[in-house]
Amino acid sequence: TQLLEQSPQFLSIQEGENLTVYCNSSSVFSSLQWYRQEPGEGPVLLVTVVTGGEVKKLKRLTFQFGDARKDSSLHITAAQTGDTGLYLCARGAGSYQLTFGKGTKLSVIP
Amino acid sequence: DTAVSQTPKYLVTQMGNDKSIKCEQNLGHDTMYWYKQDSKKFLKIMFSYNNKELIINETVPNRFSPKSPDKAHLNLHINSLELGDSAVYFCASSQENPGAYGYTFGSGTRLTVV
Secondary structure (H helix, E strand, C coil): CCCCEEECCEEEEECCCCEEEEEECCCCCCCEEEEEECCCCCCEEEEEECCCCCEEEECCEEEEECCCCCEEEEEECCCCHHHCEEEEEEEECCCCCEEECCCEEEEEEC | CCCEEEECCEEEECCCCCEEEEEEECCCCCEEEEEEECCCCCEEEEEEEECCEEEEECCCCCCEEEEEEECCEEEEEECCCCHHHCEEEEEEEECCCHHHHCCEECCCEEEEEC
16 A cells, blocks of 8 residues: 655644645655545545646645655645645545545644 | 535444445546545545446445445445444545546545444
8 A cells, every 4th residue: 555644643823824734655646636624524625736846826725746746745825714624635546546645634723 | 506415414323223324426427435534534445436336345344335326326334333333434426537636525424333
């Protein structure tokens, strides 16, 4: 099994601060996805990155795919309470499956 | 219209009972999945169906039996429930190659076995 390691496991910050969370593997990904899961809901796809070195922006969220396609980061600028949730990275594992990391639980305190 | 809908949202039942969870998607996707999310929030695949055919059956006790009457529906029946079955169960759907297109998840069914 090709594991995805996410760090940190937990993160608690004040509103307005910046933060970065990471997703790493010893294997090369063909693509990588980030999801956000809010309490009581299912994960929602934020972005898919496919090219080494790729950077994608979604409002205050910046996603980066490592040059070697073995790691990815998610940076949030000026965090808001609405950013609170569980952030999961996932990679394809064959044609009919995604494998997920264990997630980073983010709490943004007002 | 909800894209992937699961029912019920909450299910509390006694050990030894049999229960079912239903899932429907209106996205026209060919592939549907069941995942289990444990208390540490780890999502682990249980089953994958493509066009009503079972594709993936991970190491899941045979008390769990999925059924796909058509490609828009994937139900999960659980026999002889055990305490360790308590978790949140998510249904999801995708186009083929979810690594490119991602999943759409339902909102989950929180199963509590007492």
